Amino acid sequence: SQTIHQWPATLVQPVGSPLSLECTVEGTSNPNLYWYRQAAGRGLQLLFYSVGIGQISSEVPQNLSASRPQDRQFILSSKKLLLSDSGFYLCAWSAGQGFKNIQYFGAGTRLSVL
Amino acid sequence: GDSVTQMEGPVTLSEEAFLTINCTYTATGYPSLFWYVQYPGEGLQLLLKATKADDKGSNKGFEATYRKETTSFHLEKGSVQVSDSAVYFCALREGGSYIPTFGRGTSLIVHP
Numbered sequence A: 001s002q003t004i005h006q007w008p009a010t011l012v013q014p015v016g017s018p019l020s021l022e023c024t025v026e027g028t029s030n031p032n033l034y035w036y037r038q039a040a041g042r043g044l045q046l047l048f049y050s051v052g053i054g055q056i057s058s059e060v061p062q063n064l065s066a067s068r069p070q071d072r073q074f075i076l077s078s079k080k081l082l083l084s085d086s087g088f089y090l091c092a093w094s095a096g097q098g099f100k101n102i103q104y105f106g107a108g109t110r111l112s113v114l
Numbered sequence B: 001g002d003s004v005t006q007m008e009g010p011v012t013l014s015e016e017a018f019l020t021i022n023c024t025y026t027a028t029g030y031p032s033l034f035w036y037v038q039y040p041g042e043g044l045q046l047l048l049k050a051t052k053a054d055d056k057g058s059n060k061g062f063e064a065t066y067r068k069e070t071t072s073f074h075l076e077k078g079s080v081q082v083s084d085s086a087v088y089f090c091a092l093r094e095g096g097s098y099i100p101t102f103g104r105g106t107s108l109i110v111h112p
Helices: none
Strands: A003-007 A010-013 A019-026 A032-038 A044-052 A055-058 A064-070 A073-078 A087-094 A109-113 B003-006 B011-014 B019-021 B023-026 B032-038 B044-050 B056-059 B062-065 B075-077 B086-093 B106-111
Touching (some): A003 A087, A010 A019, A019 A032, A019 A087, A019 A109, A044 A064, A044 A073, A055 A064, B011 B019, B019 B106, B023 B032, B023 B086, B032 B062, B044 B062
Parallel strands (some): B011 B106
Antiparallel strands (some): A003 A019, A032 A044, A044 A055, A064 A073, B032 B086, B086 B106
């Protein structure tokens, strides 16, 4: 069966520090991978998605970046965090372009920038 | 473009009350429709889905029917429990698209 791992679960970082959040998927190959952010009391904001190694699409311009160094690994990074980067970050995967395909989410990372 | 509109929350109910969370959508094609649930401090997980008109998705006592004529996919449960307290997201996905469209989520609070 497929599983998705996301870490760390909680992170407290000072303003201006770097960020690296990691997500890995097991049990499937060539998944579509996604990073979402969820601000407190708000909906989901799609940040990046990837349909293959080295292929990254950015939905929202900001000081975050994403990379996919391996087929089932997706990394969210920042060189210098801002206060506004605080939020709940969710990694997700799905298979292909099929309209029946389900999004599978990780447990999330709670990021607090102080 | 595609969009999903959910009723504003929070929805506050007493245990064993009937639940309805409204969801309407606009889509250029013929999408699949989904309800996801997010329990406190966790990621989203699929609750139910429907892939064609008049399909009824159901799971854990929750139901939703794909109504193409009214472009709706309302979530219902006959008798809610405290453990149903969560945020519920309606979503759609069109064929040929990598990206689903999510509603803003509706918070449900169930009191004993």
